[in-house]
Amino acid sequence: MRSERQEQIARLEGEFLGLVRSAVEAENAARRVGSEPLSVQVEPLGDRPGGETPADAQIVRAAVAATRAVGGRPELAAASTDANVPMSLGVPAVTLGAGGEGGNIHTLGEWYSNRGGSRGIDRALLVALAAAGVEPV
Structure with missing residues (x-):
């Protein structure tokens, strides 16, 4: 996820993780009874902060x-x-x-x-x- 503003990165991350959790829950609800439930583990690969340099710098x-x-x-x-x-x-x-x-x-x-x-x-x-x-x- 990329943004020039750190608060947007945090918001996007929260939305993304919420969608992933919802998708896993929906898939598990649709699976056959007795089948192994799906799970997900998200591991960040990096953590670059947001930032911006003005064009006139x-x-x-x-x-x-x-x-x-x-x-x-x-x-x-x-x-x-x-x-x-x-x-x-x-x-x-x-x-x-x-x-x-x-x-x-x-x-x-x-x-x-x-x-x-x-x-x-x-x-x-x-x-x-x-x-x-x-x-x-």
């Missing part, structure tokens, strides 16, 4: 400028990444792509080509320099 502006400088098209979007932790603490953060090209993300057909991959390193360096206060030349 310095680090976002630096990431947008760096992306354009290496020939990319900036895409601002919410996602579940390691940047969620600092954002949940009020620290502005961004996640940068690795460079290269890819598609069909999170599917069996996911692919990646490192053609242009060095642009990801260039972009990360430009953002780090901007965050350190180094002026562009």
Whole structure:
């Protein structure tokens, strides 16, 4: 489950778990008498907090400028990444792509080509320099 707000994550989790419990109860009610009842155990795999960095934050502006400088098209979007932790603490953060090209993300057909991959390193360096206060030349 993903959200920029922690309270929405908690609400969604509660709704989801309630639906799972209801589904198990409904299946058990429909099973033959004497058959073993179904059960479910939900184990969270991770717990990323919600968070958001404003689009006008310095680090976002630096990431947008760096992306354009290496020939990319900036895409601002919410996602579940390691940047969620600092954002949940009020620290502005961004996640940068690795460079290269890819598609069909999170599917069996996911692919990646490192053609242009060095642009990801260039972009990360430009953002780090901007965050350190180094002026562009």
